[in-house]
Amino acid sequence: MALNYIWVGFFLIAFVVGLVKLVFLGDVEIFSVMMKALFERSKLGFELSLGLTGILALWMGIMKIGEKGGMINILARAVSPLFTRLFPELPKNHPAIGSMMMNISANMLGLDNAATPLGLKAMKDLQEINPKKDTASNAQIMFLVLNTSGLTLIPVSILALRAMKGSADPTDIFLPILIATFISTLVGLLYTSWRQKLNIFNTVVMSYLLGASAVIGGLAYYVSWLKDPEKIRVFTNLLSNITLFSIITIFIGVAFYKKVNVYDAFIEGAKDGFKVAVSIIPYLVAMLAAIGVFTASGAMDYVLDAFRFIISGMGIDTRFVDGLPTAFMKPLTGGGARAAMVESWVNHGVDGFVGHLTAILQGSTETTFYVLAVYFGSVGIKKTRYAATAGIIADIAGIIAAILTTYLFFGGLK
Secondary structure: OHHHHHHHHHHHHHHHHHHHHHHHHOOOOHHHHHHHHHHHHHHHHHHHHHHHHHHHHHHHHHHHHHHHHOHHHHHHHHHHHHHHHHOOOOOOOOHHHHHHHHHHHHHHOOOHHHHHHHHHHHHHHHHOOOOOOOEOOHHHHHHHHHHHHOOOOOOHHHHHHHHHOOOOOHHHHHHHHHHHHHHHHHHHHHHHHHHOOOOOOOHHHHHHHHHHHHHHHHHHHHHHHHOOHHHHHHHHHHHHHHHHHHHHHHHHHHHHHOOOOHHHHHHHHHHHHHHHHHHHHHHHHHHHHHHHHHHHOOHHHHHHHHHHHHHHHOOOOOHHHHHHHHHHHOOOOHHHHHHHHHHHHHHHOOOOHHHHHHHHHHHHOOOHHHHHHHHHHHOOOOEOOOHHHHHHHHHHHHHHHHHHHHHHHHOOOO
16 A cells, blocks of 8 residues: 555656646756656666566576575575574474575575565464464564565675666675675564564574674675775675575585486576566566656655755765665565666666665665565464564664665775
């Protein structure tokens, strides 16, 4: 419902602003500009969706290889000690653990559309042991927070879109997104654990958290130590591509060792990737068209200028303000945030400061309200308790982390 109001609002506000410019400012070209933007963004949305087909087919094919080769199960066993303590009411080896791991794995690969059916399966499994069917259980809330905080290892769709828009180095946002999503996930986890009175200060949980924090903190420290933007670019590019190709090689190697028909598994997964890419088209076209006409009318400039005035009055650099539309849209709709990101590339370039910022913002959190509505709605839960609060806190942490990491990695860009 909220998305419906936002979408309609973009058009109505754009029309009012255009009318004011025509009547009071004598701008006779404003509606021509708005219609041109409407058609151009609709075309762009279709082209970008088609461009995603190949990369989604590739990664969903790799994901299927990992699933059939047992790598997903290996990952599930690796996090099982942590899950046992974060989901204490879950029986050992309950099917929900595997479903949640599959969902989280898809999210880590940036396959948000593919993650949805896996998440719905996990929510259904959790609902089977929920004693109050109309009220969210602790396990369901914890799962939702881990889902909406959106820990991302490989932001597939963002990498694909950056490549489509001609980025000189599409993978250079890999490490910043990893840092931002880790912070978002950590904050959401800590808040939810506090609300559920979980003892996370035990050896097992602290080993996972401190280990991951040490890796992320070490990488961030090393990047800040490098200082030279060119050295940072080379390091980020090298680490990103080695990590991505290593994952592909390990998935294929393990599956081949276990005598899986790797080629057939890839084709099976790639077919699903094609379906996902096609399903994105109407959503991306709808939001790009609405945001495009809103921007062309000048309404977006008025909103951002107001933020710049406030931020500059505080003595803070205002370059990040142009990326805020993506931050505002992300908790509500992934398609809307994706459209806002692409719109920023059209206006500021894909490889500039704002272009990097919006890509990192897009990958830093998940669509909290969409996930709450779809996941809880699918199992008939009406009382969500503190799930929305926990998700919003994680989103805010992710947005702040995204802005700070963009300044750390790409602060020297215009």
